[in-house]
Amino acid sequence: MKRRAFLISTAGSVAGMMLLPRMSFAAEGQIDWYTASDSNILDFWTNTIKPAFEAAHSGVKLNLVDAGDNAGIQSIAERAIAAMQTNADPQADYFEHADPRLPKGAIEAGLYVNMKDAGLSNYAKVNPLAIDSDYSLPYRGSQVLLAYDTTKLPPADVPKTWDELVTWIKANPGQFVYNRPDKGGSGGNFVRRAIHQVNGLDPKAFTVGNYTEAFGNEALGKAWDLLKDIAPALYDGGAYSSGNTQSIQLLAQGVVTMTPVWSDQVLQAISEGVLPETTGMVQLRDLALCGGFSRAVVLSNGKNRDAALKLADFILTEDIQSAILTELGGFPGVSWDYVSAELREKFADIIPTTIPTFPAGAWEAAVNDGWYRNVAPNIDRKS
Amino acid sequence: MASSVRIAAGEGRRPVGLLLVAVPVFLVGWLVIWPIVSAILRTVWRPQGDGGMGFDLSTYAFFFSDAYSLNNLYLTLWTTGVCAVLLLIVCLPIALYLRFANGKIAVYVQALAILPMFVPSIILAYAFIRVLGPNGMVDLLLNAVGLPKIRTPYLTPWGPVIGLVWDNIPLTVVILLAGLGSVSNMAVEAARDVGANRLQVFWHIVLPQISNSVLVALSFSVLGIFSAFTLPYLLGPASPEMMGPFMQRTFRDVNDPIAAITQAVITFCFCIAFGLFYVRSVARNRGR
Numbered sequence: 001m002k003r004r005a006f007l008i009s010t011a012g013s014v015a016g017m018m019l020l021p022r023m024s025f026a027a028e029g030q031i032d033w034y035t036a037s038d039s040n041i042l043d044f045w046t047n048t049i050k051p052a053f054e055a056a057h058s059g060v061k062l063n064l065v066d067a068g069d070n071a072g073i074q075s076i077a078e079r080a081i082a083a084m085q086t087n088a089d090p091q092a093d094y095f096e097h098a099d100p101r102l103p104k105g106a107i108e109a110g111l112y113v114n115m116k117d118a119g120l121s122n123y124a125k126v127n128p129l130a131i132d133s134d135y136s137l138p139y140r141g142s143q144v145l146l147a148y149d150t151t152k153l154p155p156a157d158v159p160k161t162w163d164e165l166v167t168w169i170k171a172n173p174g175q176f177v178y179n180r181p182d183k184g185g186s187g188g189n190f191v192r193r194a195i196h197q198v199n200g201l202d203p204k205a206f207t208v209g210n211y212t213e214a215f216g217n218e219a220l221g222k223a224w225d226l227l228k229d230i231a232p233a234l235y236d237g238g239a240y241s242s243g244n245t246q247s248i249q250l251l252a253q254g255v256v257t258m259t260p261v262w263s264d265q266v267l268q269a270i271s272e273g274v275l276p277e278t279t280g281m282v283q284l285r286d287l288a289l290c291g292g293f294s295r296a297v298v299l300s301n302g303k304n305r306d307a308a309l310k311l312a313d314f315i316l317t318e319d320i321q322s323a324i325l326t327e328l329g330g331f332p333g334v335s336w337d338y339v340s341a342e343l344r345e346k347f348a349d350i351i352p353t354t355i356p357t358f359p360a361g362a363w364e365a366a367v368n369d370g371w372y373r374n375v376a377p378n379i380d381r382k383s
Numbered sequence: 384m385a386s387s388v389r390i391a392a393g394e395g396r397r398p399v400g401l402l403l404v405a406v407p408v409f410l411v412g413w414l415v416i417w418p419i420v421s422a423i424l425r426t427v428w429r430p431q432g433d434g435g436m437g438f439d440l441s442t443y444a445f446f447f448s449d450a451y452s453l454n455n456l457y458l459t460l461w462t463t464g465v466c467a468v469l470l471l472i473v474c475l476p477i478a479l480y481l482r483f484a485n486g487k488i489a490v491y492v493q494a495l496a497i498l499p500m501f502v503p504s505i506i507l508a509y510a511f512i513r514v515l516g517p518n519g520m521v522d523l524l525l526n527a528v529g530l531p532k533i534r535t536p537y538l539t540p541w542g543p544v545i546g547l548v549w550d551n552i553p554l555t556v557v558i559l560l561a562g563l564g565s566v567s568n569m570a571v572e573a574a575r576d577v578g579a580n581r582l583q584v585f586w587h588i589v590l591p592q593i594s595n596s597v598l599v600a601l602s603f604s605v606l607g608i609f610s611a612f613t614l615p616y617l618l619g620p621a622s623p624e625m626m627g628p629f630m631q632r633t634f635r636d637v638n639d640p641i642a643a644i645t646q647a648v649i650t651f652c653f654c655i656a657f658g659l660f661y662v663r664s665v666a667r668n669r670g671r
Contacts, residue, residue: 071635180621182636236517239538240621255517368636373451376622 029060031304031311034067034076035096037294038184038244040268042066044328045096053314060307070360073098077299081111084301093302094311097294099360100135101208107135113298118309122316125334127293129354136295139315140324141331143283143291143355144189147251147266148258150280161286162197166226168258170233175257177235177250180376182368184244189290190260191227191371192358198222201287203356211362220366224374231375240376251275260289267329292357293333419651426645442645454623456649459609462544462625466608467601469548470555474600477552478559479585482566500553504546508617511546512537542618543625547611551604558603562596563589595664602661606654626650 035042042064050062067073073095080090081103100112115123116134123137130138146165148158152175159165169176179187199205199219206219231238235256241247247259248266252275261281269275283289296315298308314320318340321332325343332339431437446452477496481489499507514520516537525532536542566589574588612627619625624632626646634643 069635071638182632236534236538241538242617242621249512250517253516253518365637365639368632372622372624372632376620 029304029307030063031060031093031308032063032065032091032302033094033096033308033311034065034073034092036067036070036073037097038262038265039066040265040328041096041294044323048323048327049315049320052320053311056314057307057310060304060310062311070098070364074103077106077111078103080299080301081106081109084109084111089303090299090301091303092299093304093308094299095297098136098297099208099295100133100297102361104361107133110300112136113300113305113309115298115312118298118312120309120313120316122313122334125316125338127333127335130293130295130333132293132295132357136297137312137316137333138293138295139312139321139333140328141291141293141333141355142262142264142329143331144186144193144260144289145263145266145281145283146258146289147248147261147275148280148282149251149254150278152257153280155280155282158280158282159284160282161284162193165284166230169230172257173233174235174237176230176233176259177239177241177247177256178260179241179243179247181371183242184247185291186244186247186260186262186265187240188367189358191223191367193284193287193289194226195220195223195358195367196287196290196356198226203287203290203358206359206363208359208361208363211359211366216363216366216370220370221374224370227371227375238376248275251279263291263331264329271329288354288356290358291355293331293355419648422644422648422651426641426648429641442641443649445642446645446649451623452629452646455626455629458540458623459626459650460653462540462547462615463605463608465544466547466551467605469544470551470604471597471601473548474552474555474559475597478556478563479589481556481560482563483571496556497553499549499551502550504550504613505617507546507550508614511542511618515545537618538620540620542620543611543615546614546618547608550614551607554607555600555604558600559593559596562593562599566592595668598660598664602657602664605657609654609657610650 033045035045045062045064050064053062054060067076076090076092077095077098080092082088083090100107106112112135114134115137120137126138130141132138146158159168178190181188181191195206196203199222234240235250241250241259244262244265248261248269250256251259251261252269263281266275266279266281270277270279296312298305298312302308316334318338321334321339322343324330324332325339336344426442427438427440428436429439429441431439477492481493481496484492512519515535517535519535522532522535536545570588571584574584579587610627611625612631615625616628616631619628626649630643630646630650633639633646
């Protein structure tokens with residue numbers, strides 16, 4: 001009898017759940033927000049921005065959704081373009097970070113709101129260094145740095161250029177690790193720094209539109225040689241961690257001495273005690289590792305576009321921008337003049353003058369696949 | 384009684400029986416068979432240079448001529464084979480012990496053997512990194528007694544092997560145990576009476592009767608291991624990679640759905656081959 005009662009109640013509740021209305025339409029007053037960033041960003045939005053925004057704008061709710069990765073955001077944007085043609089609801093209003101040039105033709109199709117003309121009251125505060133398109137709103141920055149263990153490597157001896165870094169890696173085999181380039185920006189931008197190194201240290205040589213197979217093979221091929229050259233001196237003879245967090249973990253466990261990290265993640269890890277206070281940070285002097293600003297994008301056909309624009313304006317306020325510095329360890333998206341003087345002084349040494357970037361799109365696919373095919377096949381599976 | 388019920392249920396009830404299986408059959412057709420057919424069609428019927436559609440095997444030709452893809456396939460086959468052998472070596476003694484032992488300890492052993500079924504593989508991966516990983520617990524313990532460090536299997540092909548074997552122990556043990564249930568105590572005792580030792584009992588009495596269960600257990604776990612994702616993704620080397628992570632990466636990061644579908648069709652063909660073992664042994668059982 002017990003078994004039968006159990007079956008009946010289970011079947012009943014499953015059937016009940018299937019009858020519940022599915023969330024297939026964007027709810028009124030609920031901003032559908034998507035991110036492809038790491039969980040620390042999602043946590044920051046959940047714990048800091050969402051409560052502050054909802055308190056300031058009654059009746060508006062934020063629905064925070066993790067889209068996984070850039071490809072996830074892309075597919076939602078493609079869905080929104082399709083929805084535009086049929087006048088349907090794209091069920092998306094706001095991308096925490098996206099390149100408005102992707103998918104190709106999205107701007108021309110009118111998918112994204114022109115932020116410059118949208119009448120945001122705080123738009124004038126945005127750091128001009130960070131603006132890259134009228135259709136996106138830079139609101140936080142972060143850069144890839146090298147984090148190292150000062151107990152094993154005194155700050156005076158730390159490598160400060162790419163060549164010094166390569167010399168150090170080879171002199172200390174097994175003490176450096178970076179993650180697979182498609183699984184996190186810290187390793188990804190280390191790979192991109194190598195690409196810059198062999199292409200005349202000129203970040204402007206690469207743009208979203210200038211990828212061709214011939215240019216790609218030539219420009220990337222030289223970088224693969226460079227990375228293959230250092231592979232045997234990496235952790236475990238050429239093993240690569242599977243994400244930003246895993247690299248930090250290897251550093252925290254004292255397995256490696258140095259690894260590339262995102263500035264915000266490493267500051268957070270230190271403040272949470274995951275990494276010891278003795279962790280040092282260094283940026284290469286000849287050309288910084290790539291990084292960049294996260295640029296918010298608002299969809300013009302979203303059902304809650306106006307509320308989403310209010311949100312875009314809200315994140316440029318001094319409170320939120322200060323929280324990005326203090327709680328997230330990122331750079332503000334507004335000019336440093338709009339940050340409190342006290343914070344400005346405290347973070348004086350990480351205020352960047354330039355932040356090199358690397359385009360996404362076809363280049364991203366070429367870098368990801370090329371690295372796996374050319375650099376990674378180093379480890380012997382029988383070992 | 385049983386036979387009279389069966390007669391009463393005879394001809395008249397047949398449509399009801401068919402109706403009962405209609406839903407699962409429909410679901411299998413819709414969610415499994417149709418996607419397979421459509422995937423195969425999409426990889427062989429592709430747009431041609433002149434704008435039309437045509438029969439085209441170029442993605443398969445690429446896969447089988449591309450050293451990188453083939454390495455991934457070999458690694459997957461290697462991992463599956465090694466895992467199958469290790470599973471048999473680990474699980475057969477456990478199952479034999481559980482079949483012939485009585486008492487409290489056997490209950491605990493059974494509980495331990497079934498435990499991995501209730502541990503999600505992502506948690507297993509994390510535990511693995513903390514215990515067997517670099518400077519993990521094993522390393523610390525070895526260090527404490529003055530032994531040298533081990534070279535950790537984390538990020539080598541042995542990482543996923545260890546994880547996958549642990550993960551598949553419960554299913555294998557349960558299936559083997561079910562097979563051992565059909566071995567009668569009398570047969571074993573009779574063999575003992577005529578002077579057979581343990582090995583002889585196992586080889587001549589037990590093994591012939593459970594060979595079918597061994598096949599079923601292996602084909603089940605092999606199917607799971609061949610298409611495993613989480614453990615190879617978190618514990619394995621960057622390259623070569625197993626088919627699961629390779630497909631996911633080709634689809635999402637390289638933006639090449641056709642190549643990803645091709646890899647999926649090839650994976651599916653291997654799984655069908657393993658599946659046939661299972662079907663054959665079930666059919667053989669029926670024939671008896």
